[in-house]
Structure formats: structure tokens, C-alpha cells
Amino acid sequence: MKRLLVLTVAAAVVLAGCGYDETRVPKAAATSAPSSAAPAPAPTCDAGTALRSYAPPSTLPSPGDMPRGSTMAKIRNRGRLIAGVSADTFLLGSRNPLTGKIEGFDIDFVRRIAAAIFGNPDRYQLRVITAADRLPLLQKDEVDVVVRNMTINCTRWEDIAFSAEYYASGQKIMVRRGSDITGLSTLAGHRVCAPTGTSSLDNLRRLAPKAVAVEAPNHTSCLLKFQQGDVDAITGDDTVLAGLASQDPYAVVLKDKPFTSEPYGIGVNKDHVDLVRFINGVLEKMRSDGAWENSYRTWLAPTLGRSPGQPRPQYGRQP
């Protein structure tokens, strides 16, 4: 009887104390591999006319005197200019962690447009957007302008309008020090990062189809992947890569000439031709009063060197 009792107790303890199924985490659905889709077709528009914007008015209206019914008057009535910008593109538009303010070369243009409409350069609201957001937000009128190192091209002209070119950039490649990548021709088989929805990504797929294109939401995400060893190189505009390289002493921008031309323009809803003309007037004023040069000197000269000068505007586009 004693043995029976011991066995029963032992069985009870074993049954009650042990025998839990091991805790398991359900398997997640497999994530997709880095994109290697076919390259987008190259824009077929005429590069000679792509930079043509709407001519500015002969004289800019004063801040208190915007034409009735104009886009500028509507912005003035709202009380602030809404601009889509980047907050992570060092030197062009990035949040200064020490002050919490977004600042850079692009932001200076927002301030000048706000000053031209309100007489006060601080009457603006910045909306931080990704490259892929730029066109849709303009088309939906959720932002008045996009000043986010956006390349002017004919494909985009079909959806939005651009100001005259405000900076002549070009696409380059950034690699680790000691990398065997020396240029476009040596990218085959290497993982190269570029932001989703950018011409940089399209150019990479078109000019280096054997490279493994890896997409990221923005260039700073590319830098994070680069620092974590997930990609071998980053491609983008020289201005952007200069900003990335200055955050990482082990990164170097290849010294080759840019393999594309990336003329930056300020994006506007295509229906707001009056605002485009107004902005072009502001850009002309920045040329004449030296504001463009001052801005370049503050943000880009330390890394990109001497000023190439504000690009000459091209007009003649008709609504």
C-alpha cells in the first residue's frame, strides 16, 4: 500500500508540475528580398526643355499685397506656408539634434518664400516627407511647395510644376574606405542602396543593371544599412552623399565626375502656375541680393568646396 501511495504522489507531481509545451513564437510571413525589379524606363523628354519654367512677374508683389484670388493670397489667408521637406538630409534639410530645428540649404528657400508672402521668414510649417511622398502630396494640395532636393525632369512635369533650377547637382557613389568599388562599372554584384521613388534609384537600375538595388525610405536609412554592413555602397546626389559622408569617417564619396545631371527645382502643384512664377521671382531676388551665395557658403561650401554659382534660369514654358 505504501508503494502505491508513493507512486500516486509521484505521478501527481509529475503530471501537475511538468509537461508544459514549450513557448513558441509564431513564424512570421517571409519578408521580401531587396528589390531587384526591372529598371524603370528612362525619361524620354527633351533635356533641353525640361528645365524651362514659367517666367516670373516683372515685379514681385509686396508681402501685404498678394493678387486677389491668387495661390499666394490663399496661403497668406491661411497664415503660414506649408512646405514638404526632408529632416534627415544633412546640409540640405535636417533636424539639428542640438536645437531640434530643421535647417539646411533647402530650408533657406522655404524661409525666403515665406518672407516674400508674409514679410516674416518664420511664417512657415514644415512637413517632413519621404521622397516617395513628394508628388502625391503636391497633387493633393497637402503642401504648397516641396523643397527637398528634387530633380526636375519631364516625367515629373507631367504631374507637377517646377520652379527654375536652384542647384545643379549630379549623382555619385559613396563606398567604404578600401572598397573595391571604383565606379559604376564595378558595381555588379554589389548591394547598392537608394531611396524608394527617387531618380537616383531609377538611374542605378538603368546604368548598373547588374548591381543589387536595395531600397530604403530615405538616404539616412541607407547610411544606417551601410554602417550595419547590409549594403556595400550608397548612390545619390553629390550634395546628399556629402552630408552622409560627413557623418561617417569610414565613408568616402568616389571622386569621379557625376554620372547624371540632377537639376534641383522647387515642386508646386501643376495648377498653381502663379505660385511657380512667384517663386521664380523670389529665386531671382536671391541671386541679386546674394542670399543664394550666402546660403551655399553656410551649408555646402565646407564639404563641396567653392560655389558653382546659382544656375541660370530657363523660362518660356506656357501653362
Added chain:
Amino acid sequence: MSQQVTAAPAPDTGLDQHDAPVEAAAPSRSADVPTLLNRLQVAAVAACVLFGVITAGMQLLAWQANRAAADNTEQLVRVQNIQSTLYRADALATNAFLIGGLEPPAQRQAYDDAIDQVSRSITDAAEAQSADRDVLADLNTTVNKYSTSVELARANNRQGFPVGAEYLLTAGGQLRAEAGPIITALVDANAQRSEDAMGAHQPWLLLLPGLLAFAVLFWVNRQLAERFRRRFNIGIVAAAAAVAVLTLVAIVVSQGQRSDNQDLLDGSYKNAVDEASARTAGNDAKANESLRLIKRGSGQVYEDAWAAADNKVRNTTSADAAWDRYAAVHRRIVTLDDNGRWDDAVKLATTAGAGGSTAAFEAFDEQSRETVASSGRTTTDELRAGNSGILVLAVLTLLAGLAAAGAAAWGVGQRRKEYA
């Protein structure tokens, strides 16, 4: 067994013959009677012993189940606390980032404390439940990855590099994508274990050994009555009565425990689980509030996440008033941001003073944390306190079963003496 026992049935006098004088039956084959009595004695004793052992064993299992339920509830509260504390760490990190520049030392200390607490809790949880160990090891890896990314974010932030923000956002995203499913699995597994253990009491199962023993004793009594002209054998009747009473008591106690456990499941246990979920959702909301402002106007996705978390908190928290006060400040932040007053919105979201969103949120978090702790403690205390009675009953059942076996043996022994 082919041997037949064919004692002549006693004539029924219609009287209670309990105390009738001993009158040996007249078996046709008298040599078979001692064997029969031996067998009846073995059957009666075995029935009583088995009843005692099985019923006591079932009660021991119930006792053990309640202990397991208490342990599993503690583990459940522990893993939910890990989740809440991780989200709190993320809320602190994102809010500090929003402030810009050097984060306030108190906020930095609170973040470090939260991560330390998570690490200690993971170790405690791994010691408490071996079945969770592998998943907790994965969680530990994820938490290390998260805290490393936050440190990288800080290091870059201090140098004024925007890539710091990217490290922070990526860390928060990874935390939700990688640690979230792990903790959900831990919470689900431990909740299931707790609820299974609390629902393990099956009062009517206890009826089976009692019925079986009672039937055997009834049969033995009947066999004796047929051969010895006694309707009842005192020893067997006493044993049967003991079995019946013990079975009844066992069922009543088990039913009571089952009912108590159901009350716990619907009461303090549910409070602890719901409040822990609310606290996690609340901290998730606070982190999303900061992310909305970090994204400056492109933060609708974070505002949607805030609204989802707000809904979850409202459905589960008992700290409604504290949450309402925080939510009211959040609405003011949204209004300021939507009206282009981002700087004012950030001030309201980051100030440590009264009237700011952080102070209002901390009040909710503290109240919620205390509710989780006290409800969890109530559940485990009650599971353990009400449990000792079952253990005592198991011992008594075993002893009473043995006593019933003794009474049955004695009763049959009396007939053997009569026969001799």
C-alpha cells in the same frame, strides 16, 4: 475462478436482523466459506484503499494545479510587465529625442532603470518557467539590439548627426516588429497555462472512485447478507458511510475551489491581465505621440497608432480618469501641431511640469502599474491561501480511506469468527 459458493439463503423474517444472535449458515460446502470471506475481505479493503489513494491523488493534483496556477499567473504578470516596461523605455527614449540637445538626466535615468528592470525580469522569468527559456533568450537578444541602437542614436545625436534619429526610429520599429510577437507568444502561453490550471478542478470526476468503492462495498455486504443472514455488516456499512461522506466532502470542496477560481479568473486575474495590456498600450501611445511630432506633419501613421492604443486603453484600464487627463493634453498637442504651432506642441509634449503630457501620462502609468501589481498579488495570494485546505483534505481522505479499509476488514473478520 470456477469455485462456487452456494450457501443457502437465509429466510427473510422481515425484521432488522442486525442484532440477531449469531447463527451459522448451513453451507453445503463449508470448506469454501473461509475462502469466500478472504476474497470478500480483500475486495472490500482494496476498494477502500484505492478509493482513498485515488481520491487523495486527485485532490493532490488539484492542490498542485492551484500552485501551478499561482506560479503561471506570476509569470504572466512578469512577462506583461516586461512588455510594459520595454514600451515605457521606448516612450522615454523618443520623448528625450524630441526635446533635442542633451536629454534631462532624470529622463535618461528613467530609461536606464527601465532597461535594467527588463533585463532582470527576463532572467527571473527564465528561472521561473523552463518552457519559456528559449523564447526569453530571443527576447533578450532583441532587447540588447534595441538598447544598442538607442545608444548609437545617442552617440550620433551628440555629434549633431541626423543618422541618430534614424537609429532611434529603426530601434523603435524593430522593438515592435521583433519583441512584440515574442512577448505576445509569452503572454498567450502563460495565460493559457494559468487558465488551464485554474480550471483543472473537476468535481464530478471525484464521484467515480467513490461510486466504485461504494458499489464494491454494497456487493460485499450483499454477499455476506446472503450467507450469514445479516442484512448489514457493521464494518462494511461504516466503510461505505465513510466513502460516501468523503466523496461528498471532496466534491463540495472541489466545487467550492472551482467556483473560487472562476471568481479569480473573472476578477483580480482579469484585472491584472487587462490593466497590464492597458499599460503597454498607454506607453505605446506616448511613444507614438513623440514620433508624430518627430515626423512633423507626416506623422499621421503614428497618430493612427495613438488612436488604436487609446482605444485599447479605454477598453481595458481601470485608471480611466488618469487616462482621460492625459488624452486631453494629447488632443491639445494635436490641435497645436495641426495649426502649425509645432514648437508649442513639442513644448507641451516634453515639459516635465504639471499641465504637460508627460506628467499626465506618468500619473496614469503609476496608477496602472500599481493596479497590475496589486491584482496580480491578490490572485496568487488567494490561489495559494485557499489551497492548503485541499492538501489537508487529501491527507484526511487518504487516512479515512485506510480507516474504512480497516473497518471493512474488521467487519468481514467478525463473520469469520462466527463461522469458526
